[in-house]
Amino acid sequence: MKTTVSYPVGGSDFAEKALDLTNSIRRNSDEVKIVTGIREEEKDEIDEETLREIKEKTEMHTIRRSTEKYPISAKISTMKKASEEVDSDILIHLDSDVFVVDNIEDIFKIRNDKDFLAKPVDFGNQHYACKKSFKQWQEIANALNKDFKGLKYRSTIDNNRIPPYFNAGVVVSFNDEFPKRWAQVTDKVYEITQSRYSDQIALGLLEQEFKRGKIEEKKSYNLPGHFRVPENVEILRYEDYNHLLRLKAVLRSNIEETIDLENKWESERDRVRGLIKSYKFYLSLHYRYLRKIPKF
16 A cells, blocks of 8 residues: 655754654655645745755645644645645655654554544643533534534543544545545634644544544654653654653664754753653643642
8 A cells, every 4th residue: 555644844943853753754664755845934944954855855845834824734734735746545644743663654554444543632631622612612513514522532641531632643544535624624613713723623523524543552652641652652742852861772772763862952961951851741741631640
């Protein structure tokens, strides 16, 4: 089966991570097609060497946001562009702050009868994952002639009951119409909510148009929300370089073959501060959502 991966390059804040993501994919697969998207106005923001390397290793397209005032929609525009330009059986969107540990062509090779794959959000106390958002969910659903399904799933870290609200860091499509509809529905949701999570709300509504399949935890693993990472993890959502400092030696050495972690901090003091910052973030995340200090 032919696999294509898509993600936006982003501006100066994201391009370095986009290159690291590219190298993590290329480390295990030279043949897989990678489509990246960049807005015209972002090209001058990015270091020339970084941009040149991404161009050499991917098929780069100039894009426009599918929802102009919503920066996150650039990833949906890139996925949509990939679906239009490349003939593939599997189209995978990845956020730039992701590291692919295994061969991306092997991770999602089983299609079954699903149109897309997405994983419920990690924490159930996020606004659009809990009951206090029900009124907004109902308003959005009504505006788009959809049903609101209420508490249907469980969040993956704290195991709370949640509406159909999915993480958008790893999304897989087997249907050529899916990226186009994701863009259209996200645009409508943002028009109603102006929420930075419009893309994730849209995924929940699209479940009523397309058959959704599950993504296993190891294929979209949230590093900031976990104290330990299993060695069988296949795709790691790390969000910030500081969190990579918490990895065990085996997985850490794997990542250091691709990402030059030594040069992500200006000094050893900054590196130690980054590690402390990561642990503090982990503790605050669990206390905020679970209202308790996690066990180690």
